[in-house]
Amino acid sequence: MNDVLVGRALVKRFGQTVALGGVDIAVRAGEAVAIMGPSGSGKSTLLHCLAGIMRPDEGEVHLLGQRIDAMGERKRSALRRTRFGFVFQFGQLLPELPAEENVALPLMLGGVSRQQAVRQAREWFAPLGLPGMETRRPGELSGGQAQRVAIARALVTRPAVVFADEPTGALDQRTGQDTMRLLVEATRHNDASLIVVTHDPNVAAWCDRTVEVRDGHLVTMSGATA
Amino acid sequence: MNLDLTWRLLKGGGRKGLLGVWLTLGAVAVSTALLLFAVAANLAFDARAERGAWRNPVPVAKDAAAKDAVAVEASRFDYVRDRAITVVDLAALRPDAAPPPGLPRFPKPGETWLSPALAELARELLPAELGDRYPRPAGVLGDEALVYPGELVAVVGHAPDAPAMTAERSDDWIVGKPPVRVASLAGTPSEDAEAYKVLAVIASVLMVVPLLVFGGAAARLTVARRDRRLAALRLVGATPGQVVRMTVAEAVLVALAGALVGAVAFALAVPLLTLIEIQGGAWFAGDLFPGLAVLAGVLVAVPLLVGLSAVAGLRRVVVSPLGVAKRETPPGMRFVRVLALLAVLAAFPMLTQGTSVAIVAVALGLAFLCLNLAGPWVVGLIGRITAGTARGPARLLAGRRLVDDPRSAWRTVSGVALTGFVAGFLGLLSPGAFAQADGPPQLRVLAPAGQAEQVAGQARERLAAAKVPAVVTVVKRTVVAAPSGPLDAAAMDRARTALAGLVPGRTPTTEADERGFGDQLLADVRVGTIVVLSVSFLVAIASAGITAASSVLDRRQTYGLLRLAGTPLEVLDRARRAETLIPLGVMGGGAILVGAFCATPFMIGGVSVAGVVTLVVCVVLGFAGVIGAGALSRPLLRSVTADPAPRPD
Numbered sequence: 085m086n087d088v089l090v091g092r093a094l095v096k097r098f099g100q101t102v103a104l105g106g107v108d109i110a111v112r113a114g115e116a117v118a119i120m121g122p123s124g125s126g127k128s129t130l131l132h133c134l135a136g137i138m139r140p141d142e143g144e145v146h147l148l149g150q151r152i153d154a155m156g157e158r159k160r161s162a163l164r165r166t167r168f169g170f171v172f173q174f175g176q177l178l179p180e181l182p183a184e185e186n187v188a189l190p191l192m193l194g195g196v197s198r199q200q201a202v203r204q205a206r207e208w209f210a211p212l213g214l215p216g217m218e219t220r221r222p223g224e225l226s227g228g229q230a231q232r233v234a235i236a237r238a239l240v241t242r243p244a245v246v247f248a249d250e251p252t253g254a255l256d257q258r259t260g261q262d263t264m265r266l267l268v269e270a271t272r273h274n275d276a277s278l279i280v281v282t283h284d285p286n287v288a289a290w291c292d293r294t295v296e297v298r299d300g301h302l303v304t305m306s307g308a309t310a
Numbered sequence: 311m312n313l314d315l316t317w318r319l320l321k322g323g324g325r326k327g328l329l330g331v332w333l334t335l336g337a338v339a340v341s342t343a344l345l346l347f348a349v350a351a352n353l354a355f356d357a358r359a360e361r362g363a364w365r366n367p368v369p370v371a372k373d374a375a376a377k378d379a380v381a382v383e384a385s386r387f388d389y390v391r392d393r394a395i396t397v398v399d400l401a402a403l404r405p406d407a408a409p410p411p412g413l414p415r416f417p418k419p420g421e422t423w424l425s426p427a428l429a430e431l432a433r434e435l436l437p438a439e440l441g442d443r444y445p446r447p448a449g450v451l452g453d454e455a456l457v458y459p460g461e462l463v464a465v466v467g468h469a470p471d472a473p474a475m476t477a478e479r480s481d482d483w484i485v486g487k488p489p490v491r492v493a494s495l496a497g498t499p500s501e502d503a504e505a506y507k508v509l510a511v512i513a514s515v516l517m518v519v520p521l522l523v524f525g526g527a528a529a530r531l532t533v534a535r536r537d538r539r540l541a542a543l544r545l546v547g548a549t550p551g552q553v554v555r556m557t558v559a560e561a562v563l564v565a566l567a568g569a570l571v572g573a574v575a576f577a578l579a580v581p582l583l584t585l586i587e588i589q590g591g592a593w594f595a596g597d598l599f600p601g602l603a604v605l606a607g608v609l610v611a612v613p614l615l616v617g618l619s620a621v622a623g624l625r626r627v628v629v630s631p632l633g634v635a636k637r638e639t640p641p642g643m644r645f646v647r648v649l650a651l652l653a654v655l656a657a658f659p660m661l662t663q664g665t666s667v668a669i670v671a672v673a674l675g676l677a678f679l680c681l682n683l684a685g686p687w688v689v690g691l692i693g694r695i696t697a698g699t700a701r702g703p704a705r706l707l708a709g710r711r712l713v714d715d716p717r718s719a720w721r722t723v724s725g726v727a728l729t730g731f732v733a734g735f736l737g738l739l740s741p742g743a744f745a746q747a748d749g750p751p752q753l754r755v756l757a758p759a760g761q762a763e764q765v766a767g768q769a770r771e772r773l774a775a776a777k778v779p780a781v782v783t784v785v786k787r788t789v790v791a792a793p794s795g796p797l798d799a800a801a802m803d804r805a806r807t808a809l810a811g812l813v814p815g816r817t818p819t820t821e822a823d824e825r826g827f828g829d830q831l832l833a834d835v836r837v838g839t840i841v842v843l844s845v846s847f848l849v850a851i852a853s854a855g856i857t858a859a860s861s862v863l864d865r866r867q868t869y870g871l872l873r874l875a876g877t878p879l880e881v882l883d884r885a886r887r888a889e890t891l892i893p894l895g896v897m898g899g900g901a902i903l904v905g906a907f908c909a910t911p912f913m914i915g916g917v918s919v920a921g922v923v924t925l926v927v928c929v930v931l932g933f934a935g936v937i938g939a940g941a942l943s944r945p946l947l948r949s950v951t952a953d954p955a956p957r958p959d
């Protein structure tokens with residue numbers, strides 16, 4: 085009964101396309117869930133529905149027992165800022181901000197003073213293997229380094245759930261796996277749940293369990309369940 | 311292959327890509343229309359000067375044989391209802407003397423030819439008010455003889471030995487031209503016509519520089535949208551040449567369409583522009599239509615400039631395929647830029663010591679360009695300060711963005727900053743007229759030596775006959791007629807008519823009449839200021855709107871992802887606003903000061919209230935306009951970030 089995020093009978097249609105055809109999913113506290121499946125099967129759509137980015141046409145989404153899919157855009161936006169963290173494939177860092185300020189931004193948006201926010205942000209660099217990169221700008225970082233900065237940014241607000249949509253999709257396999265391990269470890273370390281969309285079975289292996297989406301339905305579940 | 315691909319790139323840009331194309335097209339259209347206006351204004355003043363030239367005779371050379379002279383010509387000013395009439399006195403020395411422009415034949419002695427507006431006025435008013443001054447009208451002057459459509463002109467024919475053609479006259483051009491023997495009536499543009507031409511050149515410089523900046527920005531807008539796409543093309547192996555050709559083809563295509571739209575817009579605006587009154591009158595539409603050659607030139611030059619600007623913007627992509635895909639800390643803006651401005655400012659008073667107006671215009675343009683050069687550096691500095699002191703996210707974002715790309719931020723505010731320069735310059739330059747309290751109007755005329763009393767006696771008789779009660783006195787050689795009793799405009803004109811021809815070749819005038827020319831010049835400077843400011847504003851606001859929109863388009867992916875991660879739209883919007891407002895405040899204010907500084911060498915008298923008011927209105931309008939234009943792109947920001955799955959394209 086310690087489900088953090090629950091999606092019930094989620095349906096999402098785009099015109100004729102049924103992207104989600106009634107999906108049930110529950111994510112527990114601290115759990116890392118990999119979502120796999122062929123291209124166009126509805127993985128991103130599921131992620132967006134769970135994260136309050138999209139409203140499902142049918143079904144409900146609950147965060148810690150609170151229904152979030154029916155909230156207005158403003159409230160969902162605030163929720164995403166405070167309770168969720170996001171890591172996308174690329175392009176999420178502001179190119180003109182130094183790395184540390186990119187990480188500090190969500191804290192500052194939450195009202196933390198700039199000094200405090202930057203200090204907190206800096207604490208993330210060494211554990212994520214980014215010592216000395218604090219003042220570099222995203223353009224001066226490698227793809228893997230930039231993703232690690234993005235991970236720091238997603239975690240800095242100590243969210244309940246981190247969503248990642250193909251976070252390693254733009255990296256080579258080795259870097260991708262390193263980055264993925266960091267992502268899983270860091271979220272676990274922070275007692276956050278992780279929902280990650282990936283195409284790489286090796287990456288999925290780092291997670292507690294894997295769900296597979298086909299044509300908008302969950303078809304298999306593997307890995308540890310309880 | 312290139313054109314085909316270009317066309318597909320254009321179409322394949324999606325709705326947002328197309329929006330960028332429309333923005334470019336609009337920007338180029340505005341630029342072209344205003345450029346045509348700037349060029350047409352100069353040509354129009356030239357045309358006026360040429361048409362007025364025949365009234366400004368060129369005397370035959372002293373040593374030339376007497377047979378070279380074909381006519382005697384003189385001019386003076388008369389007044390009716392406080393409007394000036396140009397009176398040209400002509401006498402033929404030879405029967406085959408060619409007539410002046412607008413006349414079918416040389417006026418015979420005693421004949422008068424009136425301009426259409428004067429003829430009309432003569433019909434409206436009583437003969438005693440106007441018509442009697444020009445008896446025996448033989449016909450109406452053609453437009454070729456007129457500087458502007460409603461001009462009041464009278465041509466009076468004389469015998470060569472008539473008193474009007476032989477009596478001494480003043481040399482002061484404000485009063486008229488003394489009779490001279492001329493070899494032809496072609497004449498030469500008058501001093502004041504030349505002065506207006508120079509003023510028009512200065513106004514054009516002030517308008518064209520912001521236009522060029524704006525046009526360049528528009529071109530880069532096309533390129534910016536294509537940056538990533540083209541970098542990708544380079545990565546898959548397109549040669550630099552292909553990339554350049556494709557981009558330039560696209561930019562030039564769009565610019566050509568924009569230039570055509572702009573030309574049409576200008577043509578449609580001409581009827582309105584002809585209503586602007588300068589030198590006392592509105593314009594012939596023909597004067598404001600630049601010739602076909604000029605039009606063609608502009609239609610070729612604008613797309614060419616846009617294409618060149620696009621090439622310049624593309625250099626980065628071409629040099630390195632990763633140049634755009636990977637963004638690094640931009641190299642610091644060099645301080646030399648500011649030194650250039652300071653150097654020009656220091657040299658400015660010296661440069662303007664020269665009497666040549668061309669040098670002054672060049673100095674002005676130079677100061678202007680240097681301001682534009684120093685602008686990005688100062689914006690970068692402002693950005694560093696803003697980012698350094700920012701407490702909240704919005705200011706931090708704004709500051710970092712200013713440091714990241716000071717040029718683009720400068721482009722947004724440069725319009726207003728340059729307008730500020732113009733406003734500061736002209737604000738100081740237009741004193742509030744030489745307003746002096748007038749006593750009751752007195753008509754005065756200089757009598758020939760030793761005849762003052764006799765002329766005064768005639769004046770008394772004539773005024774009595776015209777039933778205008780007046781006290782006529784003599785001050786040295788000047789006969790002064792001070793009408794007594796209630797004096798309306800009609801009575802004044804009766805007095806003028808009664809005294810017409812009292813002294814051959816001279817017109818009785820009031821102090822106000824003589825001041826009219828100075829007042830006219832000041833009024834024209836003010837009209838010119840307003841025109842230049844309006845143009846600058848149009849440019850500034852259009853440029854602010856376009857830059858804001860293109861900055862949203864350029865960064866739609868990052869904005870979209872930030873919004874997905876829960877960043878409130880208001881923060882992004884506030885950051886965008888601060889990004890404009892902070893440099894606007896600093897640069898706008900700075901530019902006004904620089905403009906004012908440049909104006910001090912030319913200042914006549916003290917600072918005028920009218921000038922300061924114009925300036926304040928300008929600043930308020932500028933801020934409001936830029937904020938408004940920026941706010942227009944808010945819906946765009948909303949729609950761009952509403953996409954739940956933003957993808958790079």
Ligand SMILES: Nc1ncnc2c1ncn2[C@@H]1O[C@H](COP(=O)(O)OP(=O)(O)OP(=O)(O)O)[C@@H](O)[C@H]1O
Binds near residue numbers: 103127
């Ligand atoms: N905004 C949209 N408008 C219309 N159809 C959409 C939209 N977003 C997704 N779809 C459709 O919904 C289906 C599921 O899309 P989704 O993006 O969830 O797939 P995915 O599993 O994430 O694929 P990939 O692995 O390629 O990212 C697809 O058929 C897609 O075409």
Ligand SMILES: [Mg+2]
Binds near residue numbers: 128
């Ligand atoms: Mg997807």
